[in-house]
Each structure stands twice: as structure tokens, then as C-alpha cells.
Amino acid sequence: MTTHLFRWGLAGLALLLASGLHARTPNPIAGERIFNAAGGCGCHTAENGKPLSGGRPLKTPFGIYFSTNITPDPDTGIGGWSDADLLRAMREGIAPDGSHYFPVFPYTAFSKMTAEDVLHLKDYLFTLPAVQQSNRPHDVWFPFNLRFSAWGWKLVNFHPEPLLADVTRSKQWTRGRYLAEAVAHCGECHTPRNGMGALKADWHYAGSREGPEGEVAPNITPDAETGIGQWSKDDLTYLLETGMLPDGDFIGGLMSEAVEYYGQLPPEDRDAIAEYVLSLPPVQNHVRDPDDLNE
Ligand code: HEC
The missing domain is CATH 1.10.760 (Cytochrome Bc1 Complex; Chain D, domain 2)
Structure with a gap:
């Protein structure tokens, strides 16, 4: 019985430690500096649109992509994203649902960011007003409209490396x-x-x-x-x-x-x-x- 209790005690302690390690203190002030260095994430603000609510047309030789809502709105923005979701999006070009982003979202650059800076950026974005606005589908030609072509593109062109x-x-x-x-x-x-x-x-x-x-x-x-x-x-x-x-x-x-x-x-x-x-x-x-x- 005592060993049993002891075991549970240990397990509890391990859990506590693990959650303690993952808890982090938000730092929106450091995040604002990153936001400014990123040009205010300006591509996500459309002309006459609400800040960062997306919908700005980004022209490429493959068609027009519309930027997405990165305000903290839980339904249409990134308000429901975890830290891991944003890290994966910015550094690996993978959406929370597991699909691949088109490189019009510059994760090729952001993959070189430190995890700390990505998370501080998230802390800052989450202090900004949430805007409810659904993302607009991209207007690009076949086969660039297919998400798996983004996967193929990454296979050939995306080899993330930290800055040495x-x-x-x-x-x-x-x-x-x-x-x-x-x-x-x-x-x-x-x-x-x-x-x-x-x-x-x-x-x-x-x-x-x-x-x-x-x-x-x-x-x-x-x-x-x-x-x-x-x-x-x-x-x-x-x-x-x-x-x-x-x-x-x-x-x-x-x-x-x-x-x-x-x-x-x-x-x-x-x-x-x-x-x-x-x-x-x-x-x-x-x-x-x-x-x-x-x-
Ligand atoms: C979103 C696109 C974009 C980003 C990001 C961007 N630039 Fe520019 N930059 C431009 C455009 C477009 C012009 C031309 C503006 C004009 O014609 O008035 C320009 C002009 C310039 C010029 C003037 C060059 C000249 O000879 O007139 C410099 C210098 C410059 N950028 C440096 C930078 C640096 C350094 C960064 C990164 C810290 C940067 N830019 C990021 C789009 C960008």
C-alpha cells in the first residue's frame, strides 16, 4: 500500500514538474518588438479592412492569394490556436488541421525565428482586438489551388535551417x-x-x-x-x-x-x-x- 501511494506521489510530482516546465509567462512587450520588425504583419491588413483581419489580395504568378485573419477571434482568427499551433505554422508551414501552407506565407523566413520570439509575437497578437471575419478562398489556378501542391513545393524548396x-x-x-x-x-x-x-x-x-x-x-x-x-x-x-x-x-x-x-x-x-x-x-x-x- 505504501509503495502504491509512493508511486502515485512520484507520478503526481512528475506531472507537476512537467506542467511547470511548460507554463510560460506571456511577454507581449517583447512580442511587439518582433511585430514591428515583421513590418506589422502588414500583408494581413487589407485596404480599408480592420487591422490583421486578412483578405488582402497577394498577387503571384500562380494567381491571387488572400491573406488570413490573424486577430485573436476564436472562430475566424487564431484565437483558438495553441502555442504549438503557431510554432508549427510559422516554422514548418503546417496549419493546425495538418494541411500545408502555400509559400506566399513566408514560413521559409519565419522558420529561422526562435521559438521564444514566435511565442512572444503570439502574446502580442492576442492583446489586439479580435475581428470576426472569415477567410476568403484563394483564387489560384490548378494545380496550385490544391493543398498537396504546397506539400510538393515544400519537398523541393523548403529545407529549414537555423541561421548558423x-x-x-x-x-x-x-x-x-x-x-x-x-x-x-x-x-x-x-x-x-x-x-x-x-x-x-x-x-x-x-x-x-x-x-x-x-x-x-x-x-x-x-x-x-x-x-x-x-x-x-x-x-x-x-x-x-x-x-x-x-x-x-x-x-x-x-x-x-x-x-x-x-x-x-x-x-x-x-x-x-x-x-x-x-x-x-x-x-x-x-x-x-x-x-x-x-x-
Ligand atoms: C512587403 C514587401 C517589402 C518588404 C518586406 C521590404 N521591402 Fe523594401 N521595398 C519594397 C518596395 C515595393 C520598395 C520600392 C518602394 C518605392 O518604389 O517607393 C522598397 C524599397 C526599399 C529601399 C529603397 C531602395 C532604393 O534604391 O530606392 C530600401 C533600401 C529597402 N526597401 C530596404 C528594405 C529592407 C532592409 C527590408 C527588410 C528590413 C525591406 N526593404 C523589406 C518592398 C518591401
Whole structure:
């Protein structure tokens, strides 16, 4: 009898410990910083729509995808999602029902985020107003409308790898790389894609005309002639803060929406992004002039 009780006692203790390990303290403040670095998750807010309630059309060569409701509404948003659900969605591209997401949702970048940052982001999103709005079905062509084609795409193109430490680089550069590559996903707009819609590794940040709204996102590698090689680091941090270009003009389109959030980051985060972007290998690629795309 005593051994019996002892056993149950042990089991109880183990359970208690396990639940204690899984309990975590929400940190929406840290999450807001991630949210800002991610450009306010702007693709999830439609023109004249309620913030983050989805429905924004994202044009791709395969058709139009509509972004989803990521407000904490339990029925139509992500209010019913567990921590594990969001981790799987962001880092593995798998929905809570087990289906695969299309890469228009940039999990290829978010897979490099730390679990802690994904969960803090969730904490922040869950402090925002819930909006009841059902997701709109995507308007894409066969076979891209089939979820299993997303699975096939992942098999070929999605090989998640964490960002490896580079001891030759500074802490600031490492932070900048993390923010740009994993969180802000600058490359989703600024890197051209191949025929399968995957980012071209050799053309990293070299400019693209296939941004989420079919707009031109210029070459931001430090190529002196076709990129931003003539910009100082201050020019770039100032742009990220205010949206003003070195020539005094203001940035437009999707970039201006993102800058509203980059501008709310602590200055050291913008400095870190600039440090990283200006350290990239220069790639010569004219994307400003649509007739002169060097691919
Ligand atoms: C959602 C798409 C998107 C994302 C994400 C994005 N950009 Fe942009 N970016 C654009 C577009 C579109 C333009 C062009 C705006 C214009 O023509 O006014 C632009 C312009 C720029 C420019 C101006 C280049 C020039 O020569 O005029 C810089 C620099 C830049 N982006 C840097 C970044 C960095 C750094 C990040 C990540 C921290 C980033 N962008 C993330 C879409 C994006």
C-alpha cells in the first residue's frame, strides 16, 4: 500500500514538474518588438479592412492569394490556436488541421525565428482586438489551388535551417541578419523568384518585380551602380526610420507600410539591419527599369 501511494506521489510530482516546465509567462512587450520588425504583419491588413483581419489580395504568378485573419477571434482568427499551433505554422508551414501552407506565407523566413520570439509575437497578437471575419478562398489556378501542391513545393524548396553562428561577425551584424532574414523577411519582396516561386539564392536582395502586390522592389545589395552601394549606413537607418530616401523623396507602396513599423523599433535594431544589408555581396541587377531586368 505504501509503495502504491509512493508511486502515485512520484507520478503526481512528475506531472507537476512537467506542467511547470511548460507554463510560460506571456511577454507581449517583447512580442511587439518582433511585430514591428515583421513590418506589422502588414500583408494581413487589407485596404480599408480592420487591422490583421486578412483578405488582402497577394498577387503571384500562380494567381491571387488572400491573406488570413490573424486577430485573436476564436472562430475566424487564431484565437483558438495553441502555442504549438503557431510554432508549427510559422516554422514548418503546417496549419493546425495538418494541411500545408502555400509559400506566399513566408514560413521559409519565419522558420529561422526562435521559438521564444514566435511565442512572444503570439502574446502580442492576442492583446489586439479580435475581428470576426472569415477567410476568403484563394483564387489560384490548378494545380496550385490544391493543398498537396504546397506539400510538393515544400519537398523541393523548403529545407529549414537555423541561421548558423558566424564568429567572424559582430553581435550587431548577427542581430541584423536575424531581423532581416527571419523576422522582417526583406527578401520576400527584394529577392527575385524562379519559375516555382522560390527565392533565387544567387540574387539575394537583388531586386524583384514579383512583390506581394506585383510591384517593383529595387535592388538593395550594395552594388554601386544598380543597388544602394552609394548609400551610407545612416542613409539606410534613416530610411527605415522615416521612409525618406537620400534624395529627399519618400518611399511608397508596401515598403512605406512596413516602415511605419520599422520606425517604431529601438534604434539599435534599425542600425543592426543596416549593418547587415550593407555587408551583403553586391549584385548587379537593374530592376528599376522594367525593360532592363538583368536575368
Ligand atoms: C512587403 C514587401 C517589402 C518588404 C518586406 C521590404 N521591402 Fe523594401 N521595398 C519594397 C518596395 C515595393 C520598395 C520600392 C518602394 C518605392 O518604389 O517607393 C522598397 C524599397 C526599399 C529601399 C529603397 C531602395 C532604393 O534604391 O530606392 C530600401 C533600401 C529597402 N526597401 C530596404 C528594405 C529592407 C532592409 C527590408 C527588410 C528590413 C525591406 N526593404 C523589406 C518592398 C518591401
